[in-house]
Amino acid sequence: MKVKDVGEWRIIDRIWRTLIRDPEEIMGFNDDVVSKRLRKGWVLVAHTDALTEIADILPGMTPHSIGFKSVVMNVSDFASKGVKPLGMLFALGMPGDVDVSFVDEIARGWRDAAKKYGLYVWGGDITEARELVLCGTIIGLAREGDLVARKGAREGDLVACIGEFGLTSIAYFMLLEGLRAPNERVERRAKEAVYYPKAYLKEGLKLARLKVVTSSMDCSDGLAWTLHTLCYLNNVGMVIKNIPIPSEVFEYAKEHGLDPYELALYGGEEYALVFTLKRDSLNRIPKSLLREIHIIGEVTLDKRVRLEIEGVKREVEARGWEHFKSRK
Numbered sequence: 001m002k003v004k005d006v007g008e009w010r011i012i013d014r015i016w017r018t019l020i021r022d023p024e025e026i027m028g029f030n031d032d033v034v035s036k037r038l039r040k041g042w043v044l045v046a047h048t049d050a051l052t053e054i055a056d057i058l059p060g061m062t063p064h065s066i067g068f069k070s071v072v073m074n075v076s077d078f079a080s081k082g083v084k085p086l087g088m089l090f091a092l093g094m095p096g097d098v099d100v101s102f103v104d105e106i107a108r109g110w111r112d113a114a115k116k117y118g119l120y121v122w123g124g125d126i127t128e129a130r131e132l133v134l135c136g137t138i139i140g141l142a143r144e145g146d147l148v149a150r151k152g153a154r155e156g157d158l159v160a161c162i163g164e165f166g167l168t169s170i171a172y173f174m175l176l177e178g179l180r181a182p183n184e185r186v187e188r189r190a191k192e193a194v195y196y197p198k199a200y201l202k203e204g205l206k207l208a209r210l211k212v213v214t215s216s217m218d219c220s221d222g223l224a225w226t227l228h229t230l231c232y233l234n235n236v237g238m239v240i241k242n243i244p245i246p247s248e249v250f251e252y253a254k255e256h257g258l259d260p261y262e263l264a265l266y267g268g269e270e271y272a273l274v275f276t277l278k279r280d281s282l283n284r285i286p287k288s289l290l291r292e293i294h295i296i297g298e299v300t301l302d303k304r305v306r307l308e309i310e311g312v313k314r315e316v317e318a319r320g321w322e323h324f325k326s327r328k
Contacts, residue, residue, distance in 0.1 A: 030233065031150050032077040032217055035142075043144045045083045046137065049074045053131040058194055059175045063102045065195040066134065067109020073220065074138040075117045076199040076271040080218040082148045082208020085119040085140040085201075093129030106134070117201050146208040153215040153234040153276040159297040162200045163272025165223050165264035166249035167193035172267070173256070182255040186248040197271045204273055206289050212281035222268040222320025227305050230274070237304045240297035240316065261307065268320055 003011060016029055026043065027035050033047040051057070051070040061069075071088065078085050090110065094103070110121045119138075171190040173179040181187035199218075207213050215234060219226045227238055245264045253260040276299055282290065305316040 026144070027147075027149060028151075030229075031081075033081050033083065035147060037144065038141075041144050043142055043147060045078070045081065045140045045142055045147070047074055047077045048135065048137040049077065050133060050135040052133050057132065058171070060191065061195055063105035064109040064112070066132075067106035068113040068196055069109075070134040070136050071110055071113035071117070071121075072197050072199045072271060073269075074136045075113075075119075075201055076197075076218040076220065078138060078140055079199050079201040079204030080148070080216045080273050080275070081142070082146050082204055082213075082216075083140045083142040084205060085117065085138050087120040087122045087139060088114070089122055089137045089139075090124035091127065091133075091135040091137075092124065093127045093131075093133035093135075095130060095132075096128055098132070117199060142208075145211070148208050148213050148216045148275070150215055150217050150230060150233050153230060153236055153299050155236060155299055155301045156279055157214050157276040157299040158279055158282075158295050159227075159238050159240065159274075159299060160277050160293050160295050161219070161223075161244065161272050161274045162203050162292050162294070163198075163219070163270055164244045164246050165219075165270055165272065166245045166260060166267060168197075168269045169263035169267035170249055170252040173252075173258075179256050182251055186251055189246065189248045190252070194269060197269060199271055200273050200292075203289060203292055206286075207273075207275070210281075210284060212277055212284055214276045214278060216273060216275035219270050219272040219274045220268060222266050223270070223272075223274065224265040224305070224316050225268075225318065225320025226274045227316060228318040230276070231303065231305055234299075235303065237300040237302040237306070238297050239300055239306045239308055241308050242294065242296045243307075243309070244294045244296070261309070265307075265316060266320060 024036055025034050027033060033045050035043045035045045037043050057066060075085060114121050167190050171194040174181055174190055215230055217226055231237055243264050245260055249263055250260050253263060307314050307316050
């Protein structure tokens with residue numbers, strides 16, 4: 001049996017069954033971060049995420065965008081937990097024949113993304129590798145009471161998100177399959193979504209402080225996979241009645257005979273925040289933040305994820321991006 005036969009999540013499960021779990025780590029298996037208590041209610045939080053040439057670098061990405069994205073993909077997990085990052089470490093692996101100017105631009109991408117999200121890149125390690133690999137480790141502090149886990153959703157909670165879905169899917173079709181955009185505006189927005197994604201850190205920090213979120217995770221492996229993960233961990237289901245899909249996705253889908261809801265559900269790397277809210281909590285959220293939140297459905301007890309939009313009902317499949325199995 002090979003790694004490619006079982007996929008990322010079953011490999012993770014096998015590793016966890018081998019390791020000895022730290023009894024003082026408070027988030028538990030299968031959350032976005034790890035955390036340990038310090039003093040006076042503060043917790044230390046850490047996360048690591050890697051960007052590799054084979055899985056993550058799309059045609060047209062510059063070294064600056066590669067560096068920038070490798071920061072964003074780590075910051076986004078902190079955003080979903082309500083954690084303010086302090087700094088990052090990077091392990092950079094690359095072949096010896098990479099031009100030094102390429103590395104300079106990666107470092108500028110790190111610098112610019114770190115400045116945008118209010119943290120520092122402290123240092124790290126450089127090693128020789130057969131292909132480009134950027135592995136970031138992010139560290140931060142949070143009040144334990146503000147930390148939002150993936151577990152906590154209950155029947156009747158609202159399902160919500162901050163961010164939109166589908167642009168990355170059409171970028172994959174454009175860049176990997178050659179299905180051209182109908183106009184420059186659609187092409188520009190799709191490429192921007194994958195070259196320079198956004199982490200919703202300010203929004204995540206504000207939500208955590210309000211203590212209205214019952215569960216949360218960042219959406220990097222696709223909306224459908226994220227919804228199913230939250231349902232599995234909370235032993236619940238969801239009915240989705242609205243998905244924020246940009247007009248460009250509908251334009252592209254019409255041009256190529258694609259289903260816009262398929263594009264929105266089964267893409268990935270949007271780095272949106274997907275979370276559940278107490279039903280009576282909307283009046284506690286400031287209007288400036290509420291404008292950024294899309295209520296997309298509600299939590300149910302039937303352990304299914306269903307889409308009910310415009311009179312159409314369908315089951316949402318548990319699929320999305322998975323290393324060793326998926327290829328964009």
